[in-house]
Amino acid sequence: MRKIIMPEWISVGVLSERTGVSVSALHFYERKGLIKSQRNTSNHRQYPKHVIRIVSLIQVAQRTGFSLEDILLELEGLPNRTRVTLEDWEALGLRWQGELERKITQLTELKNMMSDCIGCGCLSLERCRLLNPYDELGAKGTGPQRMTE
Amino acid sequence: MRKIIMPEWISVGVLSERTGVSVSALHFYERKGLIKSQRNTSNHRQYPKHVIRIVSLIQVAQRTGFSLEDILLELEGLPNRTRVTLEDWEALGLRWQGELERKITQLTELKNMMSDCIGCGCLSLERCRLLNPYDELGAKGTGPQRMTE
DNA sequence: CTGCTACCTAAACTTAAGTTGAGGTCAAGC
């Protein structure tokens, strides 16, 4: 088995192809400080190839619901900003799973509340905890109301 | 048990208090066609009180992830735009639960992919389905790579 | 009459995550 050596540096176009992220978005990430590049003699960006991994992690983080600002903080928290190790990824991944878990729980709760609400047919203007999370005034004085038209 | 009659018409301030939605947002919803009002002699908005229910439904729909544009379509699909019946709510609620279910499934899949990825410690630049959803080029020619620094 | 409060309109501003456009450089191929 021969070991094939990949090029050390890649252009923004190649980075775009390899990650599925548009060139303009990559420029944008760079302005935001999420990725960094060097320039060649023609002033073209040159990325060390492991930036592919960073961009990929950014995509995953976005899919789990983080903002680019959050992600920047995560990346800044890494021991080595440019080379993400296996240990880094384990730590990030576990944290992100926690975040996903929270999101899933929230949506599940909402769904269950909906089931209850549909099941009981309440739609009460004053009492339904799904429909009236903020209502304090309506709760007193006027009594519950059924939506039986 | 006395039946207490609620006022037929409420002001925008009251609607705001009862729903937890800011006055400016209610104005905005009205511009978007999500709710409708009549005006009194002072040109103040007057809402029939069942608009509370519509605004509440808007909140729930937003929490399940619909955009206001989506929600407008949902509301326009109702037999009676101004008075949401129990049957309407059942139909909407079931559809929205489906949407929630889809979202939950997606997030769960992402979380499982993360587990696999962390578990196998791959982080392969070329093969990880979590990290490389778009990569076609990298898949050929260069072979897998481990992130063992 | 004065002030207060709730309301009105229209337009500009906000944030996130980019995209689009205009105008310019550079190296390669024909």
Added chain:
DNA sequence: GCTTGACCTCAACTTAAGTTTAGGTAGCAG
């Protein structure tokens, strides 16, 4: 020697879901 393609910068534009601001009205209390 010209054209093409990939790249560069900077500024303006986009969408969603509102918020903020400025300036104006209507009715009630004292």
